[in-house]
Amino acid sequence: MEKAEVLELYEIHYSDLMLLSSTITPSSSSSSLAEEERESLKLICRDVMEALGPTGPGLLSISGVPDASTLRRDLLPLARRLALLNPDDRKRILKEHNLGSDVPLKNPDRSVSSFAMQLRYAQGPKSIRNKPSHRGGTLLHSEQDHLEDGMMREIQDSEFKNLGNAFRKIGFCMMDLGLRIARICDRAIGGQELEQSLLESSAAKGRLIHYHSALDNIVLKEAGRSKATAKRQANGRRDENISIRNKQGLSEGPNLDSNGKEVGSYGLHSNLWQQWHYDYGIFTVLTAPLFLSPSFPQATEPKDLSVFCDEECPSLSGHTYLQIFNPYKNNVCMVKASPESFIIQVGESADILSKGKLRSTLHSVSRPAKLGNLSRETFVVFLQPAWNKTFSISDYPMKHLMSCDQDLRVSNGETNLAEQDQNKLTQEIQKILPPLSSRLKDGMTFAEFSRETTKQYYGGSGLQSNR
Template sequence: MRIGILPIPGELVFGNSRLLKKDEDGTCYIETYVVGQGDMAEAEILELFELHYSDLKLLASSSSSSSKEDVERLETIRANIMESLGPRGPGLLSITGVPKASNLRRNLLPLARKLALLNPDHRKRIFKDHNLGSDVPLKNPERNVSSFAMQLRYEQGGELDNLKSSDQDLPDDEFKNLGNTFKELGFCMMELGLCLAQICDKAIGGQELEHSLLESCTGKGRLIHYHSILDNIVLKEAGRKSGSSRRQANRKNDLVDCITGEKKQIEHTNVDVNSDGVGLFGTHSNLWQQWHYDYGIFTVLTDPLFILSSCLLENTEKEQYTLSCDKESPSPSGHTYLQIFDPSKNKVRMVKSSPESFIIQVGESADILTKGKLRSTLHCVCRPAMSENLSRETFVMFLQPAWSKTFSMSDYPTQNCNLDGRCSGVPDDKRNLAEQDGIRLTEEIRKIIPPLSLRLKDGMTFSDFSRETTKQYYGGGGLQSNR
């Protein structure tokens, strides 16, 4: 592609992007590099309690160990689980050593980005073949997130299809196992959530969480691609028609303007919403997904995969931008970029987990059903600083009660901050700057997130609760997606 006076290899083209090489015909290969994470310096690192899969299964089983040492060890682990998920803990933990998880994760997560950037007609065909849907508007080139969703039923676990899809007739068949891999990883994650519910029930007494999950029969899987700035440029360029020769002569300026516009959009980012959680606007200027509570029982997430891409400016008649040289990349900071807010300490904490582990976090329904013995997690997903070419891929299972499940507010601790919206402390001269900043952030969050006491009434069903929650966050009728 000819864009006037071409830069020399190694010269900055825009922001922190560098020209790798240029061909004789004018084709430019551009790479954006990652620099330090200045925006992460103030976030406290949270290294999650790690529960090995074998111990998860032992604790969830009804059989007892005959070894005194084993009994004592497992009781210590159980106590650590309840401390992590309880009112004084962060409300989440990680699970390691899950069989087959590594291969399933590695095979599925890269497909999130490929689906997001795929030709819409091709993607529609894949959706039909693999029974997928989306709960974000994929036609919107301004979106920060692409999500691909499917409902899974507990009794279908292990019943995978031998798909013979029309993808076989396409130039490549990289999506031929998409549906089965989605289901297999999803059922695996549903099992993790169900086992954790059994462990929590034993510690609390009763079988409320387990019965609530089984009564619902379903979990919702979402394969999620968090866009890099370069991804958004490609989506916008794909939607443009070939312009005039004068416009084509100014493509370099268009590219610079597009990058600048994307950065400004991040600074004033819109809320990315889904039908399983709720978000807020205004407490962070560089988020992929806004602060929110999930309102189900448990949310099970894979450790994220990061993909680094180069931008190729093709010398074609259509003058389109595409991404090339995609490669897996370690997290720039070693974190997941999942952030939680601890209201009891007025602190933002950055979640760090072991590679290829699973994270399970508590939703508001579990908080309500256990009378506050488990604590729901206020969280967001932030962007790495100065990383225009880095995308984030993850797979999430939302486990929730049946829509007809009735909530009771009797014996629920009314002093719970999430219930009445009261947060401890106000800024004063006796507190240090860090404490005052934490309190101000707490107040900002409290102003925007409707307290639980205004969204939940005694005797309300989960369906009513989810509708009222969505209504208070976003207005309108609060109707949820059926997918």
């Protein structure tokens, strides 16, 4: 496929977001704003709606958020470190910080590691407190192995001591950004349904995500082999079959996605960290991603793959490697955003509640070409309505119900090679994307819509990888 077109997102500054979402609207006659400033805010509001509306990409970015750089760098690097921890230590740390996971972390071939927490609006930033150290009086054994285990645990606890607080702090910040965008959209559309729907849900889901590099999967497999070897030695057994396979240089098996389907080196699975899909909430708020590459001390090709540290790697040309499908050009666009910004993305629930005045975004996450050892770290907050929120589609544009068919048009006429290649991708996407009409019925609750969407994406053919 030809090189994807670059889409530079419309960017709204945080100070303008605060003014637009304040209790005093730009058009209010009692506003203390100067006429010139009111007109400027009206134009910004128009641009916001164009970016998120039916003719826009369904995304925008927010820059200038206070402490964005600190919040991002405190949390994002921890995603990779959590992903590569041994399972017992990771389980302990996640439990201590009230985190869970919604991907199969035991699978060394997984392309994504995700760590999740429910964030409640009622808590807010005031609930964040520094937790005392989890350690105290545990290094009482004189045996060397116990001492080393204790020292390692101390190091890990020190590294992750602010994990939960950092998770909540950036999460609440991003929830506030989503609420303010919802308020702006409500004013432009009329009513308060988007903002009220978010507040009525009382909670959002935060997800810290590590997109694996090729090296990460090698490290995980080596760790798995070492653990298996230690277990066999402890039990006085050896697995001759695995030994023979290792001597012959055979692989451990096919590359599988999280649903157990084989992933080939071609087609739709060949260069994606995350498969094509729509988010089905109201808004998804994302940090601009952080990219990490391994830095090996005093060696370029060390035998011990675990001896390396993370080094931030600037994104090529500002690419986020989030990509969207543009239905008007029938092509894929690579999203570009400034490094310290937050991205707002429209979900299907916002599309439905706004009667099509906001546009949900068909998207995926691609792997950087020829940069196999680059990993991607990001934090995402999914803002959704209450589970019992009822959807009415009586005033919803019928053409939007066929969103998959509408967005993915395949030319039947004569095409050049580039168009043929694009049409092939379009056809492959169509095979795994269930249209909105097959998942949404009038009077359906959000819980029912969510359940049906999940079933159709991940059930049946099982082609979708974990989101």
